[in-house]
Each structure stands twice: as structure tokens, then as C-alpha cells.
Amino acid sequence: MADTITLQVTRYRPDIDDAPRLQDYEVPLREEWAVLDALNHIKDRIDGTLSFRWSCRMGICGSCGMTVDGDPALTCGTFLVDHAPGPVRVEPLANFPVVRDLVVDIGDFMRKLPTVRPWLVRDDEPAVDDVEFLQTPAQLDEYKQFSMCINCMLCYSACPVYGIEPDFLGPAAIALAQRYNLDSRDQGAHQRLDVLAGADGIWACTYVGECTTACPKGVDPAGAIQRYKLTAATRTLRSLLMPWARR
Template sequence: MPDTITLQVARYRPDADAAPTTQEYVVPLREEWAVLDGLNYIKDRLDGTLSFRWSCRMGICGSCGMTVNGNPVLTCGTFLTDYAPGPIRIEPLANFPVVRDLVVEIEDFLRKLPAVKPWLVREDEQGVDDVEFLQTPAQLAEYQQYSMCINCMLCYAACPVYALEPDFLGPAAIALAQRYNLDSRDQGAHQRLDLLATAQGVWACTYVGECTSACPKGVDPAGAIQRYKLTAATRTLRSVLMPWAAR
């Protein structure tokens, strides 16, 4: 195995550059180094002008998502040796405007996330802060998978629907809504229905499944969307055939 590997890094400053360019850097190829370590080596030793996001380096914060050799990944959990002998092409996440180099604008995602009410909604007089709500292991298992989302937005970068329809709520937001819909403590599922069961919600999804393939935490947002489609269709059918039951 060689001692070094070449990183082909996308560089772009929208306010100064006409189009993105690619710059090559040679970094040490060490068995324990992730792609993020290679980028930090560039930042610290070779080119301090390179811009990218990272925080925890433990696959928890979700901030170091980038496109590596065409695939959206967390660069802290993707190792240089997996791509040896190289080169490795590193680009910003697809489907998001580029702020600078490998940093993307996430305002659209942050705007859509609260729209699905990703918190426990209670309609009775006792809020979740006033009383303890016990759950069985089976009740926890209903939504636990969807609670693992770290908002890394890799699913948005992988989603062909979001690429064509920017109004689409997107995989992570819908999966997070489903996490609360399935929580036995929540009473807000019907409040989320008007937003989720729309052309911009679950019905926009064509079930390509790339969101689930890209998810580093096994959340399965594609499965959450399809599960909610069944819920929405069932409620619509009941309201047509049994209108008294929908009241």
C-alpha cells in the first residue's frame, strides 16, 4: 500500500468564482485516518483557505457530510484506505446551494424540520413536563429506529425527488414526524396529517430508496414514508366510507 493518497477537492466561492474547480492535495495514507482526517491535514498543513464543516468526529453530530466519489457519506466514518490507491474525489453534498468549497446552505432543511412538529404534542391538560408517561419496551420499539436520525442530510443529497422538487419535505423530516406519530405519548398525529399527506409530503416520494441506502444510522426513511402512505390512505378511505368515524 502506498504511503500517500491524492484528494481531489472541490473549491468554490460563489461570490468570486464563475464555477466550481477541483484542487488536488497529497496527504498521508494511514490506516486509522478517515477522509475527515485527510481534510484536516490539508487545512492544517497545506491550505488554510479550505472550508468544510465538522464537529464531533464520532458520527453523532452529522455535520461532516460530504460527497465522496459520488456518494453522500459522513467523512468522519469513511476511511482513506477504503479508496486506496485513490484518487478520492470530495465534493459538497448534492441538492444544496454551496456557501463555500465543501460547505452547503441548510436553511431549507431547517425551515422544513419544525413544520412537521418534531416534538411531543399533548392535547390534554397535563403536558409532558408535568407528569411521567411510562412506556413498554414494545411501545419504545415502535418508533426507536426513527429516533436515531442525526439530521446529517445525507438522505436529502441522495434523494432524486428532492433534487427535482425542492418543495418536497424530504426523507429526514418525514421520518422524524413518523417517530412522533408512533410515540405512545404523542397526541399530535392528526395535526401532522395535513402537512404529510400532501403532494409535497409523502405522496411526492417515488420510493427510489436511496435515502435509506445513504443513512449512516439505519433509520430507513424510505420505510417511514411508505408506512405513513398506508396510514394516510387508510384514513382517507375511512373518511369516505365511514364519515362518522372521522369525526
């Protein structure tokens, strides 16, 4: 095995550059090194002007999401040896404005997320010390998969619908909403219905499924969306046939 490997890294400063370009860097090829280790080596030893995000290095924070050889991935969990002999192309996540180099602006997601109310909603608001909401293991299992989202944005980068329809709520936001819809302690599903079942919500999804393929935590956003489509259709039919039953 070679001692080094080439990383082809996107360099782009929107305020100065006309277009992104790839710059080659030779880095050590070590069995234990992830792509993120190679980027940190470049930053520390070769070119301190390179910009990228990272935090935990443990696949938990979601900060280090980038496009590696054409696929959205967490660079802390993508190993150089799996891409040898190289070169390894490292680019920013697709479908987001580039701030600089490998850093993207996720402001669109952050603005959309509160619209689906991704928190426990209660009709009553008892004091914390006065009440305890117990759950069975089966009730926890209902939503646990969707609670594993780390907001890494890989699903948005992989989603062709979001790429052409920027008003689409997107996979992570809908999956997080479904996480609370399925929580036995939550009473806010009816408050999320109008947003989720709108034209830019679940019905914009064409079920390509790339979001689920890209997800590093097995959240299955595509499954969450399809499951909620059934819920929304059932509630719509119920409200038409039994208008007195609307909440």
C-alpha cells in the same frame, strides 16, 4: 501500500468563482485516517483557506456529511484505505446550494422541519411534575429506529426526488414526523396529517430507496414514508366512509 494519497477537493466561492473546480492535495495515507482527518490535515498544514464543517468526529453530530467518490457519506466514518490508491474525490453534498467549498446551506430543511411538528404533541398540558408517561419496551421499539436520525442530510443529497422537486418535504423530515406519530405518548398525528399527506409530502416519494441506502444510522426513511402512505390512505378512506369519525 503507498505513503500518500491524493484528495481531489471541490473549491468554490460563489461570490468570486464562476464555477466549482477540483484542487488536488497530497496527504499521508494512514490506516486509521478517515477522510475528515485528511481534510483537517489540509486545513492545518497545506491550505488554511479550505472550508468544511465538522464537529464530533464520532458519527453523531452529522456535520461532516459530504460526497466522497460520488456517494453521500459522513467523512468521519469514511476511511482513506477503503478508497486507495485514490484519488479520492471530495465534493459538497448534492441538492443543496454551496456556501463555500464543501459547506452547503441546509436552510431549506430547517424551514421545513417545524411544519411536521417533530416534538411530542399533547391534547392536555399537565405540569411536568404532575405526570409521568410510561412506555413498554415494545412501545419504544415502535419508533426507536426513526429516532436515530442525526440530521446529516445524506438522505436529501441521495434523493432524486428532492433533486428535481425542491418543495418535497424530504426523507428526514418525514421520518422524524413518523417517529412521533408512532410514539405512544404523542397525540398529534392528526395535526401532522395535512402536511405529510400533501402533494409535497409522502405522495411525492417514488420509492427509489436511495435515502435508506445513504443513511449512516439505519433509520430507513423510505420505510417510514411507505408506512405512512398506508396510514394516510387508511385514514382518508375511513373519513370518506365514516365522516362522523373524523378528529
